[in-house]
Amino acid sequence: MLSNIRIVLVQTFHPGNIGQAARAMKTMGLSDLVLVRPRCYPDPDASRLAAGAEDVLDGARVVDELSETLGDCVQVVGASARLRSLPLPHYDEPDAMAGAVVEHARQAPVALVFGRERSGLTNGEIRLCSHQVSIPANPDYGILNLSQAVQVLAYEVHRAWRRHPAGDYRYQLPPQAALPTREQVGHFQAHLSRVMTTSGFLTQPHANTEQQLQALFARAQPSRRELSLLRGLLSALEQHLPADLLSDKASSRNRD
Template identity: 55%
Template sequence: MLDNIRIILVQTYHPGNIGATARAMKTMGLSDLHLIAPRCFPDDEAIRMATGASDILDRAIVHATLEDAVADCVCVIGASARLRNMPLPHFDEGDDMAKEAVARARHGKVALVFGRERFGLTNEELQHCTHQLSLPTNPEHPVLNVSQAVQLCTYELRNAARRAAPDHFPTLSQAHDSHDEPRPPRAQFDHFCAQLDDALQTAGFFNQPHAHTQEKLRNIFQRADLSQRELSMLMGMIKALSSR
């Protein structure tokens, strides 16, 4: 679903905002960036601000007009802090926008359009949109930096897609879950415990034989359900400490 969602920046003045937008997109799993007549692109400042998302900049498509950029889209959402007299369905909340965008992205391309840094989108550009979005910012100072607006919207899009298809969006903890790693054989675990016993014995740690300290330590590591990689790291730690 996120592959079908396009981010469009219109006449961006500062190339750093293009790079920051690419970073915001990659953080949330989007990759389709289109630019309408940017003042300066490609640019070293855009690459610097992308911080690991230069691949999105490399694939970015530049158009002369917004009309060209949205020609293949089934839904076009224009982000604007100012309410204009346009007869467009309007989103007041980012999560409502995201739910609609993700639902429509199942069947075709969806675009989110962000305007210029100084004055956003024009009425003429909004005529190429099917919907309008105004994020619920402070009414006394409602204007967001364009890359910040992209970050907020892409966050909502990822959350909506994750709720719609949770199996396709593992969390960071799940992605690094040690339960997916192989477990050590019992012989390796027993060897670790023997190494630990020897090192602690040499250090004079077992000064109360009646306390069953060795058995308690073994139970602690047993409950930890260590992966083979984690156990190897602990064995290396014991060896390093014993050699001092």
């Protein structure tokens, strides 16, 4: 189950932080590390500060875009301060997050995403997540080093895993309740956007409307079966739209 929990570091500046994060992961039984456009990697400082976790570094994957590593995940948790402008489901306590992550990881991959040392995750990157989590800290000085943040959340995940052994069937999701992957969610969101635009519901770009609907479905956490039902509904609605309107919209997309 722990092998289904992925740690993703986005545009890490200091290679030493990558090594320390790998060490934090290994101490908690995690091994799946993905690096999104690191400034400098591989690097001797990363290997030196891994201090025995070189195997985690050796198995790390480097990708150009965050979206490349999230498609197969059923839950993606971005580590950041709460952003009121992006009302995704938010865990105020890491242990609550860890319990959910462990439960979902019994069925499919999940990811914990950490941003840049100084600026964290961008709004666009957080929109790729299904949830957010914050680490409670001193309000006068709530600054954690990247590897410290990885250690805290990795510890909570390992603690939740110890409390709920993988063999305990009571914590497994039944097949009909299995969560969709982020790729499947992305297809649904694109389908919904297409129907809203084609039907005339969106007559001009309405970023806030689409973000609010994204947040609504993130809070609802529809299962794969429920998401398939929603896509079936959208397809049925498309069949009742005027054919000339559909062709005009398709031609417009092709020109774009």
